[in-house]
Amino acid sequence: MSQLLSSVKPATRRMRVRAVHTLSPRMRRVVFTGVAATDLADLASAAPGAAIKLMFPHDAAGSGRTLGRAYTIRRYHPARGELEIDFVVHDETPATQHGPAARWLEHAAPGDEVEFAGPKRGFRADPAAPWTLLIGDETALPAIFAILETLPEHAQVLTYIAIGDARARLPLEGALASHPRSRNIHWVESDTAHAGAMMVGALSAQSMPTGTPQVFLAGEASLLKQVRTLLEGAWAVPRDAIDAKGYWTAGLSREERKAAEAR
Structure with a gap:
């Protein structure tokens, strides 16, 4: 987004x-x-x-x-x-x-x-990664679905998306609608203030595949911070295996966010 x-x-x-x-x-x-x-x-x-x-x-x-x-x-x-x-x-x-x-x-x-x-850089799949983890909020849906559609057929993928309510769920399109990986899309409902904590809880409750995943993580800044803490801490995922994109910060416009980052 x-x-x-x-x-x-x-x-x-x-x-x-x-x-x-x-x-x-x-x-x-x-x-x-x-x-x-x-x-x-x-x-x-x-x-x-x-x-x-x-x-x-x-x-x-x-x-x-x-x-x-x-x-x-x-x-x-x-x-x-x-x-x-x-x-x-x-x-x-x-x-x-x-x-x-x-x-x-x-x-x-x-x-x-x-x-x-543009365009600016996108997600480059690592063929050596044993599995892929896609995490984001509803602003990341376009990127996450684009990635899901282009990953190799054999790729093992888990997807977690934080949404405000059920209205934000998008129907899957084309071949993705019937692909087995569509069953591994998890919708995590929460308001923005608690989305990070809810996402960490959902990830922690899931039995994950073995091996270190390649991670795409995108959305609101506080969600990214909390999820990265889990990934780099308890999960020991190397920083260079995480492609993180902060799309927005709750309560700040783009210009306000840019000014805050410049301080």
Whole structure:
């Protein structure tokens, strides 16, 4: 989902909304095509979980200015030249408190255009890892599902996803819906304040496969901190076996989070 990207400004391109679909009460998919024929071509080589930065209009940045927000590539279809991005819908937040991405999403319609840059790095599966552990909150669903769809057929995978309530559960699509690994997706319901503790409890209660896993961990900062403490402590998972991505911090906007990290 949304995350921070490098402050280096790469070249931007434009893409156009082709369709908007509601996947669940908490997730909306926007399908894009490139404005120019080659605008999306390099996304074909992006690893699962890779992100692009979308540039949204924002009055606070000044007339004609934009603020960047990073979103995971859910799926790219080279033959059709279509890019799918899934957005979490923050229906619990009053519209007056929506950020630039949420305001844009609320009114997004076919024909709308948006600038973007990227992609940035994604998840690279380690063929030597005996098994894979995917952990995140609902903002990590696009990355986790993209990874699940691209792991080798024989890969042993366990998936844990923290969600606020059952409305955030997404139906599995395509081949993943009938794949045996879909039975190893565990939904952990909790509010944001307790998501880390609930996730640690769920992981600790599960009998895990033998060997050191390759871990993808993404979502809210406090959830990541608590889960990493478990993984690197009691589980003795090496730091370099954990691909962790902090997408957001509860109670802070991107700009506030960036300022806090700079202190």
